[in-house]
Amino acid sequence: MMAKRVGMEVSVAIGEAAKMANVDVVAAYPITPQTHIVEHLAELVADGELDAEYIPVESEHSAMSACLGSSAAGARTFTATAGQGLELMHEVLYVASSMRLPIVMTVANRALSAPLSVWGDHSDAMAVRDTGWIQLFTENGQEVVDNVLCAFRIAEDQRVLLPVMVHLDGFHLSHMIEPILLPEVEAVKRFIPPLKYPFPLDPLKPVSMGDFGPPFIYSEAKWAQEVKLREAKDVVVECWQEFGKQFQRHYSPVEEYRSEGADVLLLTMGSYSETAAAAIDKVRAEGKNIGLVRLRLWRPFPFAELRQKVSQARVLIVLDRALSIGGPVGPVCSEIRSALYGQAKQPKVVSIVGGLGGRDISVAGFEAIISRGIKVAEKGSRNEFEIFGVRE
């Protein structure tokens, strides 16, 4: 029987994806806009539809700490969080990656306080940029489901053994009811082989994990981690290719939309990319040579792919949904500039920040961002970057 698209809330679909991946342990603490994900998983466990341990903890710090333990014991481990919750986990995130624990976590991206905001932006994601996790961004519900499945396969690959964060925009994705095609369970089973963690905690075969790292070994441990995270890129790409073969939906580290040979490029991440694509259609219809580039793989950063896709353009406008307060430009733009620095051919890179704390950007808004970006590239601006639509 052909699988059918059904209307469901994206958060519920994520719970279903974790169920299809047959997770062993979910340790989580509810926080808006992520709550529906773990609420659904708690329900699946309580109803006996998912044979897993659901650990209701007292904070996100505990959630990730419990995930460390279960993953180290060799159990397939999943959690979800958002915003302040991700911040409360912060120190434990480093432990998960440096102990090489293949935990999968969805983050319903949310702004950071104060002022208190439950709404979406990428501040939380940017704050955990250097935690050593593989990080993927998604644009719609289907992409979230597909990439949660891929995340388990990537994380647990013996060449990788690193935790993976799947970012989805809070509310704009997490709370959306939309058409989603859930793959068949048998196909998912074939796609994600059983977890074989090489050194699981076992009283009969004791191992030490996350032990003291005195000065004579700390640098080496960190370098090993750096090398592994960089090498993981090939496995991520390989996984997406395999997913494409089996499920006919295709993903890559840097994706394009009508960008070939474009004079001006807009770069986005996350769900606003679809609205941006609609804006590109409009400006293309007016005969303008403008395209879109979407960054899907945030860590490890896809240097070669990015350079190849943007260096021929004259102007590159980067939309950030977060700030690096007092720093150079938006955090994504900063990295793009760094990736292009010293390249023989490179576009003029303009930083625009927008969509902070859940503020919508319409199709017309993206058109305005594009024209403003072109103007800044040509005439300069008195600021290092601009916040689109901000009332000064």
Next chain:
Amino acid sequence: MVDINQLVEIRWHGRGGQGAVTSAELLARAAIDEGKYAQAFPSFGPERRGAPVLSFVRVDSQQPIRTRAGIQEPDVVVVLDTTLLAITKITAGLKADGMVVINTRKPVKELRQEFGINCPLATVDATTIAREVLGIPITNTTMLGALVKATGIVKLESLEEPLKQRFGRLAERNIAAMKKAYQETSVKE
């Protein structure tokens, strides 16, 4: 009139607890079951029982929907609670050829005079129907019947399965309330 072959944007006005979010979800699911593209979402953020709330639906029979921004210029506005008319400008941003579907006992002429509603208008006494059929004055499923009568956005039958999944043993009565409202809704240009 609302052209259901184009992208249709619907804004629901209700009060927290009346099921505006659920109606939006059920409608989107019915449209998706018909093979259309649709999305439904609440007004993002914290909500309180009894306070005015919004929910949104987009339906496109032709192509995937690419915008997730809140609906500022709806084609259709559905009002679950009559008392909202006095405190909210429910026609705010309504497209020139848009329409309004209201749960009310008031005659259309009076509504037009009192609230300056000049567009096509569909009315039904959903509260009375809900009280009679469901035993409670929750009008979300009832107003789905009114919306379908007014716009034909989905087939009435397409809502039955989503209602069954959502309400279980209470589904039958909700379907009956929806059908009764469909029959009793009157549409005025």
